[in-house]
Every structure is written in C-alpha cells, then in structure tokens.
Amino acid sequence: MPKLLTAIVDDHPIVIEGLKTLLRNEENIEVVGGFCSGEDILSYISTHKVDIILLDITLPDINGMELCLMIKKASVSTIILILSNHTERSIIMQTIQNGASGYLLKNSSVDELRHCISEAVQGNICYSKAVIEIISRPSKNELQGTPRLTRREKEILAMIAAGKTSQVIGQELFLSPLTIDTHRKNLIQKFGVKNVAELVMAANQQQIL
C-alpha cells in the first residue's frame, strides 16, 4: 500500500516542523512538504499529487475556509483536514461546507489526528472531541435568550424574512393586514428589537429562521 502523500499548510514554520516530527513515525503517511501560504500550496498541487492536506485557518494571504474551496476545485480527490485554533462554530461549519473532511484543534492528540485521517480517507467527516463539544454546545446558549413564539408568529416571521409586506402576508393567510401588523409588532417587542432588519438578524442568530 502506497503511503498517503501529505502536505502541511500553516503560517508558523514551527507548527509545520512539529507536525512533521509527529507524523514521521506514521507508517502510512509521507509528508511531502510544508507550506506557509495559500499561494504556495495551490501552486504545489497544480503540479504534484497530494492525498491529504493539513490546513490552518489563519494564513497570510487567504483564509483557510476559502482556500478549502480552491483546493477542492483544483483537486477534488485531495482530502483536507483543518488543524486550527479557531473555536467558533461558524468557522467549523463553513470549512466542512467548503469541502474539508474534518476539523481538529491544534491541541488534539496524535491519536485523534490518526483517527481523523483514517476516517477521512474512508470518505467520512471527522471532528476531534473538543470540536464536537463546540458543535454540540452552543444550542443551549442560543436557546435561553430565545423568546417563545407562537405558531402564527413563527409563520409570519418567516414570511417577513422572505421580504413580504403586511399586505401580501394578509392576502396569503386570508387575514387582515392589520392583524399582520399586530403580529409584527408583537414579534418586534418579544425580541426586544427596533425593526424587522434587527428582528431578522436576531432570529437568524437564534436559528429560528
């Protein structure tokens, strides 16, 4: 079985060296290079085959999330594992959406890295424990500040967010536009916001929409 050609992309050369050392003992992995910028890795993969890329989010020229997309565009079969210190869920989700096969924090154990690599080469998506916690956790936070909306209110909120005016909503629901105005008013009050722009924003943050 041929070794997995692995590239490391990180703006800190020390991190690259550390990873190289850690992976030196892995039987099925061969580190083909360390790269400090998005530019570098993109130009490398245009001429060389790479099976796995360990990718940081913070890079000098381009952010790792977008780089993900570009790498995948250049080479679909290359597996990307994010190795980052960023703990925001939005970033994690974005990378996965952009084609990454996993996300690990930099303090992950070698075991976790090994496991994620093996899962990833099988076509799975794999997160380190700490990342799973992040993904699973914030729902509580967001749920607490969430006002309880009635069925009608949720329905109308969605229609407002779709850009419909009170008149239109009234027509579609066979209600008086004045009723919709009342619901709109109540929504704005429940969320403690000033207008629909802020309302839609808040509803989005609380994942109601």
Add this chain to the structure above:
Amino acid sequence: MPKLLTAIVDDHPIVIEGLKTLLRNEENIEVVGGFCSGEDILSYISTHKVDIILLDITLPDINGMELCLMIKKASVSTIILILSNHTERSIIMQTIQNGASGYLLKNSSVDELRHCISEAVQGNICYSKAVIEIISRPSKNELQGTPRLTRREKEILAMIAAGKTSQVIGQELFLSPLTIDTHRKNLIQKFGVKNVAELVMAANQQQIL
C-alpha cells in the same frame, strides 16, 4: 459487555418494524421499543435508561430537531442518531447542533448504520455517505448568489442589520441620510431582494453577517 439499549422513534410503524428486524442480528444492540411520537419517547426515557435513540425528523407532535434538544435535556448520555429522509443541509446541521451524534438517510445500508452507531458510542459524530455529500455540496446560493459588496456597503449592511435607520447611520458615519438611502437601495438591488428584511435574511444565509 452489556448490550446497547436502543429505542426507535418513527411515525411509521412499518419503519420501526423494519429497523427492529435489521437490528435483531446485531450482537451489541437490544431494541427496547418503538415509539411513534415525541411524547411517547420522552415519557419512556423519563423512567427507563436508553443508550441510543434512532430518531426520525417528521413526527406527528413535534419535529425531530426540537425533540433532540428535549431528549438531551432529559438524558445527556443518550446518543441520538437521526434517521430521516430530509436532505436539506440546514436540517442536518440543526440536528447536530441540537445534540444528535449522527445523521443517516433512510436508504442507508446496515453497514453504515452499524458504523455510525459504533462511532457515536465512542463520542464521535458520524454521517452516512449520502449525507456527507449534502453537507459538502455548496448550496446554489453560495455558489453564484453572493454579490460583491464594497467596503462601505458591508459597513452599512451591518448597521442596517443592527436595526439602525438611515438617519442614525448617517449621523454615525457623518454622511447624509440620503446617501445611506442610496446605499440601502443598491444593497437591495445587488441582492435582488425587495426590502431589508429579505436583505438581512439573504446576507445571513450567505454568511456575510
């Protein structure tokens, strides 16, 4: 090693029976019951220990995403695997955020189900192949629909989303409110929407805000 106590929640009894049959041969799994509603499973777990719940999204009384949260609130240690036909990424992401440990489509193979269960009991999050494709595939919105915004437009968009009116924004940026109106108009045009509600919604979906 004790068997994993497994509950099946689905509004179609046939699906429950099918799963029971499929899992009958599994050495480490014992199906403790099939439940047709959120109510049923919630009342069951209040008095019985359950290790794994195979959960459908479509249920008569409550949707599976919210049920996830409620189950986790009632019993943190219970592992939830979603078994659904819904293929929208937003639903998949939502369940994971609400504490599910995996998501499989109903046409998944038993092998996949087995693999996901074993990953899940180890504390990992696991998706079936088809689901990974959905997660990885960038949505139409994201591929084409993101308009290029100027610095000023981004700035003003954020302020609009914060619920500020043109007057207020104008004051804060030392610009005429009429200028802000123009920017607002351009934003609405660039996004191809009708008003700020839809604008904020679109900006959120495209992760600009």
Add this chain to the structure above:
DNA sequence: TTAAAAATACCCAAAAATCAGTAGAAAAAA
C-alpha cells in the same frame, strides 16, 4: 369550567423605507 393565552382586527399619527431617477467628486484599476 374557568382563567389565561393566542389570534384576530381596528384607530391614529409619525417615522422610515421604497421606487425611480440624476449627477458630481473621489478613489481605484486599467
């Protein structure tokens, strides 16, 4: 069954947003 919550509908007035344009100045790109 009775109380509470939700859904419905209205009034008035002020504030804000939307539509449909034009247009000069400044900054960035070619």
Add this chain to the structure above:
DNA sequence: TTTTTTCTACTGATTTTTGGGTATTTTTAA
C-alpha cells in the same frame, strides 16, 4: 493617464412600517 468603480447627495412621490393604544373572539391549559 484615462477609464471605471465607488462614494457621495439630491428630488419627489408612494408605500410601508412603527409606536401608542383598544377590543373581541377563539384556543388552550389548569
């Protein structure tokens, strides 16, 4: 340096929203 884009600002008319209320009916829950 020229061209293009961005940023700025305006007119004027119309529509919509927002803020302050009230009030009846229908559901839902205790």
